[in-house]
Amino acid sequence: KRIEHSEISKIIGESYFNLQKYKEAIPYLKNYKGKRGKWNNTDYYFLGYAYYKLNDFENAIRNFNKIIGGKNAVTQNAYYHLAECYLKLDKKQEALNAFRNAAHMKYKPTIQKDAWLNYAKLSYEIGNPYKSVPEVLQEYIELYPNSKHKNEINELIISAYITSKDYKGALKYLENKKSAKERTLFQKVAFYRGVELFIEGNYDLAIENFESSLTIPLDAKFTARATFWKGESNYRLNNFIDALADFKKFYSSNEAPKTIEFKTINYNLGYVYFKQKDYNNAITAFKKYTNQNIDDTVKLNDSYLRIGDSYFVSSNYSNAIIYYNKAIKLNGVDSDYAQFQKAISYGLTGNENTKITTLNSFLNTYLKSTYRDDALFVLGNSYIKKNKNNLALENFDKLISNFKRSPLVPKALLKKGLIFYNTNRNEEALANYKSVVKRFPNSDEAKQAVKNARQIYVDLGEVDEYASWVKTLDFVNV
The missing domain is CATH 1.25.40.10 (Tetratricopeptide repeat domain)
Structure with a gap:
């Protein structure tokens, strides 16, 4: 009779379940004792799903998690709903694992496809411990090339590369993409890859990437920035003629004043002229820089020194002294050099006594120079x-x-x-x-x-x- 009662409970519970009367179904489903006192995966699934539909996610999870070792549609469904329960409780890592399990089962293609989509999106949101996020997203596109979510996932792939600063991977992915939006992204990513290579000191490859960015001049601001950094890379390679051309091109661009690089362009130009021994233009450029509202005292100090040097090598010693004094007043890097050069300048103007006084002052002040x-x-x-x-x-x-x-x-x-x-x-x-x-x-x-x-x-x-x-x-x- 107990067995009969248990079986009747199961029948009533499943009848309510099929009528979507989950609240009524639960007591009868729980009352079922199982075959030979043991529940199978389907029994746990019915009870878990009933709890799930009643928003009792903790109990739903408890039952779904008892479904182990199954290789059928019931298990796949259970993993899918288990993932949804975890999401409702904001347990995203557990949800990711459950969606992954459902996505790798082929019993119900519609569930598999939806699980894959959720697995991919959640990977983008929280990261993925098994594979790189762009890899997971691209796998979804390969499996479902005609998905209505294709464009959304494409954007997530690019965004994943960019947020993880994998510009190399992003460039490879964008290489043959044709839409205007993707070409604009290629322009930006090529620029960021160039900056990355510049920071690593790989100036030749940096220039290649800046040039790639410049071949797609869709965003004028990035065109200007790429031109500047190409100039900076050329400067580091001692290609001063090319650097000067790049800096001038940047300077004359309409977008240049809107970029962060514009703040230092006169400083950069000053150095290119200085390296080419064009001291008059170097003085003009460095002076323009020093006349700006500058919060970078290191570059300000350096500019004063280079103006002083430019006057010095041009035999304009009285002006050299003025700018060495400005550097000394800032008391920054190389103020000892400025004081020493100032003394030499006094000597070259025939003022031997002041030269001697200045040198003695130098020796008393800069004990470790x-x-x-x-x-x-x-x-x-x-x-x-x-x-x-x-x-x-x-x-x-x-x-x-x-x-x-x-x-x-x-x-x-x-x-x-x-x-x-x-x-x-x-x-x-x-x-x-x-x-x-x-x-x-x-x-x-x-x-x-x-x-x-x-x-x-x-x-x-x-x-x-x-x-x-x-x-x-x-x-x-x-």
Whole structure:
């Protein structure tokens, strides 16, 4: 009788189920004891589906998840509805797995197709642990080439590539696409791929991508930006003529002022002119940049330095000083260089006293500057001009003892020798010359030291001693 009662419950429950009276069906479906006390997959499916239709997703999931190992339409349906339940509870990862299972079963093609669509879209939304998102989306298109969702999925493929910054993959996918929208996307993606390669330092390939972008000038803003970055890539490759052409083209574009690159175009132009030794145009471009409302103090400082350098090499030292001072005031990178160059500029305008003051100020301020050895050497020379030999010697000594690896050491020793020679301190002069020969054999300074020493030996009437010494030097032909 118990078995009969159980079977009757099943019949009543399934009758209500077929009438879509799920609330009434549930108590009877639950009352069924199963064959030999065990439920099969279909029994769990009926109860799970009833709960699902009543929006009791937790109980629906509990029953659908008991359907295991089935290879039939019931299992496929269960996975599909299980996925829907998970979605309702915002458990998207679990929903993705369930849609995937339903999509890989072929018992009901309509369910399979819909599961595939949901699996693809959900992969785009949350990512996919099994394959790359573009791969999953493309698989859907390959399986259902005539789907009414084809255009939507196509857009998701491109978007997936772009949001994951896989510009290389996006370009390959867009290569042969013909619609205006896809061609515009190709233009943008080629640009982004170019920027990516530029950042990696692959400037040749970057230029190729910028040129690909420029072959489809549908979006004027991206055409302008690609032109700028092509110029920047050419600059990095020392193709200054091409870089200048690109930057000028960008500058004259109507869209240029709307781009972020426009802020620095005069700075970029300044450098191209500077590299080509066109100092007048370099000054004009850098000045235009410095006259903008600039929040980038690094580039502002750098522009002042390059204007100063441009004036300096053009022998316009008073203007060079003005711009080196502007850089010094900012106290940014290379302010020591600016101070040093300023001192040299004073000297070249004939203002030796200010040059000396500026060099001493430099040495007191920039204790770790790489220009300290240069400053000591130049200062020593300035003191020689001023007939202040002791101060000259003091600076040369500091250079020789503190900067042993400086290429200026042999030059400083020669200068010391000359001071000693001119003040009739011949033995000290000879000692310095011999030091140059010993420490820096075969150098230009050593050869000069030998000549200077010869003069001293001649003056002292000690030519034989000179000859004996020179025979020990393998770089001098006697």
